[in-house]
Amino acid sequence: MGNPKAFLTVPRKEAGYRPVHDRIHDFGEVEQTLNTKDRQEQASRCMDCGVPFCHWACPLGNKDPEWNDALYHGEWENAYKLLKKTNPFPEFTGRICPALCEKACILYHTTGEAVTNRENEAAIAERAFLEGYVTIEKPVRNGKKVAVIGSGPAGLAAANELNLMGYSVTVFEKNEAAGGLLRYGIPNFKLNKTVIDRRISVMEQEGVEFRYNEELIMKNEESSVDGTAVANSSLFTLPSSLKDYDAIVIATGTPTARDLKAPGRELKGVHLALELLSQQNRVLAGMTFSDEERITAKGKDVLVIGGGDTGSDCIGTAHRQGCKSVTQIEIMPKPPVGHNPNTPWPNWPVILKTTSSHEEGCTRRWNINTLEFLGKDGKLTGVKIQPIDWKPNPEGGRPIMVEAGEPEIIKAELVLLAMGFLKPEHPQYPENVFVCGDAANGASLVVRAIASGKQTARKVDEFIIKKKLRS
Numbered sequence: 001m002g003n004p005k006a007f008l009t010v011p012r013k014e015a016g017y018r019p020v021h022d023r024i025h026d027f028g029e030v031e032q033t034l035n036t037k038d039r040q041e042q043a044s045r046c047m048d049c050g051v052p053f054c055h056w057a058c059p060l061g062n063k064d065p066e067w068n069d070a071l072y073h074g075e076w077e078n079a080y081k082l083l084k085k086t087n088p089f090p091e092f093t094g095r096i097c098p099a100l101c102e103k104a105c106i107l108y109h110t111t112g113e114a115v116t117n118r119e120n121e122a123a124i125a126e127r128a129f130l131e132g133y134v135t136i137e138k139p140v141r142n143g144k145k146v147a148v149i150g151s152g153p154a155g156l157a158a159a160n161e162l163n164l165m166g167y168s169v170t171v172f173e174k175n176e177a178a179g180g181l182l183r184y185g186i187p188n189f190k191l192n193k194t195v196i197d198r199r200i201s202v203m204e205q206e207g208v209e210f211r212y213n214e215e216l217i218m219k220n221e222e223s224s225v226d227g228t229a230v231a232n233s234s235l236f237t238l239p240s241s242l243k244d245y246d247a248i249v250i251a252t253g254t255p256t257a258r259d260l261k262a263p264g265r266e267l268k269g270v271h272l273a274l275e276l277l278s279q280q281n282r283v284l285a286g287m288t289f290s291d292e293e294r295i296t297a298k299g300k301d302v303l304v305i306g307g308g309d310t311g312s313d314c315i316g317t318a319h320r321q322g323c324k325s326v327t328q329i330e331i332m333p334k335p336p337v338g339h340n341p342n343t344p345w346p347n348w349p350v351i352l353k354t355t356s357s358h359e360e361g362c363t364r365r366w367n368i369n370t371l372e373f374l375g376k377d378g379k380l381t382g383v384k385i386q387p388i389d390w391k392p393n394p395e396g397g398r399p400i401m402v403e404a405g406e407p408e409i410i411k412a413e414l415v416l417l418a419m420g421f422l423k424p425e426h427p428q429y430p431e432n433v434f435v436c437g438d439a440a441n442g443a444s445l446v447v448r449a450i451a452s453g454k455q456t457a458r459k460v461d462e463f464i465i466k467k468k469l470r471s
């Protein structure tokens with residue numbers, strides 16, 4: 001159970017990021033690693049509290065105290081086995097999970113210094129690949145076939161789980177490679193794409209078939225996967241390529257980004273965040289784009305609209321592309337630093353987050369509304385914005401936005417819209433079709449997508465078992 005006194009004597013130590021002057025010139029991962037001694041010492045801080053809330057907070061139910069204890073004792077292989085029981089892809093979550101468990105850690109609540117669960121998880125996963133603890137499992141086939149549409153974390157988790165249960169699984173992916181937003185959204189400086197390739201290779205060796213550049217449109221007479229809900233499954237027809245499958249898992253994510261329909265939206269230089277991020281990741285994978293197609297921040301003043309993580313990824317990308325300046329604006333108020341009395345435990349604390357990209361340099365402003373995109377000869381030159389405030393709504397409900405200053409103009413030759421994604425609607429599918437991940441729940445987190453994929457795999461299994469019993 002860790003070292004019962006370590007939480008008193010060992011302070012939290014994070015590996016930290018590479019220095020800004022070093023990392024800003026490349027797309028290599030920014031996060032560093034601790035040496036083995038320090039890492040094990042960090043694991044020793046997990047004090048095996050009576051009720052470990054980290055289990056509950058982690059959507060995968062990861063058993064952090066168990067694997068932290070193994071890690072503390074230097075039992076790296078055992079730590080990986082314990083971690084693998086609940087998390088099929090700890091090398092992803094260990095890098096990019098916001099660590100919901102750490103905000104539930106008793107040490108966070110008592111001392112403000114949670115156990116470094118996420119980093120410990122990444123360290124265990126990396127050691128497992130390095131030392132060969134990640135073995136290839138060859139499941140006995142059960143004669144049933146499942147198609148998974150979409151290869152983001154949800155689709156990968158569903159495919160992995162079903163494959164290990166003995167199903168023959170084919171993953172259909174519209175892109176040229178697997179990973180979904182892991183590959184075409186999240187920048188390489190947070191998640192190197194070789195980490196995804198390594199996992200796909202394991203899954204392929206274990207028997208999962210991946211078919212790329214195959215966009216499967218699930219249509220009925222009036223709608224598509226991304227379209228309007230139509231509650232009539234009799235109208236629904238499966239694409240002919242799916243007819244032979246016993247079950248189908250839809251894991252197609254949230255394809256529609258929230259747009260900003262302000263005047264001047266059509267100007268050259270106004271883009272959705274993912275247009276920049278996915279293209280940059282493709283460039284790093286060796287793809288080329290014409291000057292006309294290429295979106296770059298090089299030499300430009302950049303304005304990011306949207307104060308969340310996607311916006312932050314745009315900031316880091318703009319820096320690496322050689323921008324002149326970056327400003328990030330957010331319509332909501334600035335969250336408090338450190339502690340927010342409005343989001344007490346067990347809510348997720350809504351507090352100011354400063355990412356590695358913010359550290360690299362950025363003007364951040366809150367309570368700012370966007371009025372108009374300004375341009376010359378069809379090209380963006382600036383954005384008219386307005387300081388605003390939020391007043392309580394006397395009728396309850398959403399607060400009311402009021403003007404709080406004169407409109408101003410922010411100079412910008414590139415605007416990136418990072419304002420979230422629309423939740424997809426789905427028609428009523430036949431009973432052998434299941435939806436998971438962001439496609440089912442709306443834009444969320446990698447750890448939630450993995451948990452949803454695993455859960456859906458179990459539902460598919462239950463459905464097929466029931467069907468076998470019935471027939």
Ligand SMILES: Cc1cc2nc3c(=O)[nH]c(=O)nc-3n(C[C@H](O)[C@H](O)[C@H](O)COP(=O)(O)OP(=O)(O)OC[C@H]3O[C@@H](n4cnc5c(N)ncnc54)[C@H](O)[C@@H]3O)c2cc1C
Binds near residue numbers: 154254446
């Ligand atoms: C820029 C950005 C940064 C993020 N950073 C983080 C982070 O740091 N940490 C975190 O936890 N979460 C992060 N997220 C959120 C996280 O990436 C998503 O919640 C997660 O990837 C959702 O997984 P998914 O499998 O449901 O969908 P996706 O990852 O969106 O995957 C869906 C897949 O389905 C494919 N597809 C869609 N339609 C079809 C079709 N008709 N036929 C075949 N294939 C199809 C797509 O090409 C894609 O590969 C970020 C999101 C963005 C946009």
Ligand code: SF4
Binds near residue numbers: 087099121
């Ligand atoms: S997946 Fe995320 S929430 Fe779960 S244990 Fe790992 S870091 Fe914590």
